[in-house]
Amino acid sequence: MFPRSIAQSSARAARSLALRSGSVRMVTPAVARRTLITATAQKSLAIAAHNMTSLPAQRNFSSSASRKEIVKVPQMAESITEGTLKQWNKKVGDFVQADEEVATIETDKIDVSVNAPQSGTIVEVFANEEDTVEVGKDLFKLEPGEAPAGGAKKEEKSEEKKEDKKEDKPKKEESKQQQQPEKKGDDKKPAPAAEPESRPSAANSTPPPSKPSSSSSSSSSKSSSSSGSSSSSSAPKPAAGSREENRVKMSRMRLRIAERLKQSQNTAASLTTFNEIDMSNLMAFRARHKDRILKEKGVKLGFMSAFAKASAMALKDVPAANASIEGAGLGDTIVYRDYVDLSVAVSTDKGLVTPVVRNLEGMSLIEIEEAIAGLGKKARDNKLTLEDMSGGTFTISNGGVFGSLFGTPILNLPGSAILGMHAVKDKAWVVNGKVEIRPIMVVALTYDHRLLDGREAVTFLVKLKQYIEDMPSMLL
DSSP states (O other), rough: HHHHHHHHHHHHHHHHHHHHHTSSOOOHHHHHHHHHHHHHHHHHHHHHHHHHHHOOHHHHHHHHHTTTTEEOOOBEEEBEEEEEEEEEEEEEHHHHHHHHEEEEEOOOOOOEEESSSEEEEEEEEETTTTOOTTTTEEEEEEEOOOOOOTTHHHHHHHHHHHHHHHHHHHHHHHHHHHHHHHHHTTTOOOOOOOOOHHHHHHHHSSSSHHHHHHHHHHHHHHHHHHHHHHHHHSSOOOTTTHHHHHHHOOOOOHHHHHHHHHHHHHSSSSSEEEEEOOOHHHHHHHHHHHHHHHHHOOOOHHHHHHHHHHHHOOOOOOOOOEEEEESSSTTEEEESSSOEEEEEEETTTEEEOOOEETTGGOOOOOHHHHHHHHHHHHHHOOOOOOGGGGGSSSEEEEEGGOOSSSOOOOOOOOEEEEEEEEEEEEEEETTTTTTEEEEEEEEEEETTTOOOOOHHHHHHHHHHHHHSSSSHHHEE
16 A cells, blocks of 8 residues: 555656656646657658758759749830840850840840840740830840750760761661562572662673663653653743842831931921032141051041041031020020030941040040040940930031032931031142142031021031141141
8 A cells, every 4th residue: 555655656746747847748648649649740740841951952943943033124225115126146045154145125226235144044035036125024034053064065966866867867768779679579589789889780790681671761761851841840930020129127226217317307497508628738637647646546547536626616616506406396495515525427237326426625636536436336336325326416427438529418406517528539729829639528517597597607617617728727
């Protein structure tokens, strides 16, 4: 009795201690079993969680799938909301490096390159070439990662296998052709197999061919000739004097140029005045200094820098030629400027563009040549930005490089005047009462008659002529 009471007391003390430690919640057998089951479940969950953390490959795979980046149509300028997807430079499955060009979007002013934000593989594209794409819309999906190792080798091997398969096909056909006569002539002696090229020599060692073979050869020749004649007769022959037309959709830039030219024609009261300039002094100045400047500065000295500098000086004398009309309707305000931002017309494969040389009034001839050459290269390389082509106050167009002798340039709005240069030609020129042969250029100034009167336009050309014909006065 006493030992049993001691045992019961010990059990109660153990249960009380277990309850305080939280290891067992109840003391009934059923609850104890549930407690054991719950503990087992918790243990299995802990093991499962440990196993999941020990699977880095699965975790990286899911995260890599979520890391796919969607590249959108970039913001090009405030005034541009859409463009035409002109070309995909990469396709789905191609690996691209960071900042590598993926697509080209054509706008009405410039072409915009869309580059990869990081290295990876293109997994999906959301537009086709010639589609209109809006700024901010999805363009393509990129899966970041490194370049696949040995990708080029695998492609080469697959190409080699394809070539081998192509070579095996004619061999199989030849073997079939060799087996067919053997099956037909079972009662005759078997003839040794030979390649098509060696069959005539093998025929010399055997009895001469029978008549059916000759008839078959003649029939085959007839069939070949008839098939050749039928194919030649079926081929369409171009009719004498036929003419063709090719319709090509206008590019966005060409459409924009057409729109702006019509806007200029319909808005401004355009008028053109002309003058002739004796180029003797300028050509002598250029011949005297061009080699030295090219050697020292690496710059080719041309006529454009002199005309740009002379125009900037003439614009100080006639500020209205450097002004513009702004405001509601057709304009009610004249904006005068104390600086000259010169737009230089540059011809490219896609059309005429007018990049701008900023603050030209304070530049030297060499600095002007460097700036114009740099903008011309960017234009030909299709690297001009919207900032490069906006904000011009006066424009020069040099049609003389193409051989133009005489022309009337159209205004480049919002500017109020544009100077047209032409080719230099020898002409009879009266100098001090005597006729001499001098190199002469015809220049044209088209101006907005709403802002400039004829007196101001003529004054501008007279000042320009003075500065060009007397180079030292322009350089002082």
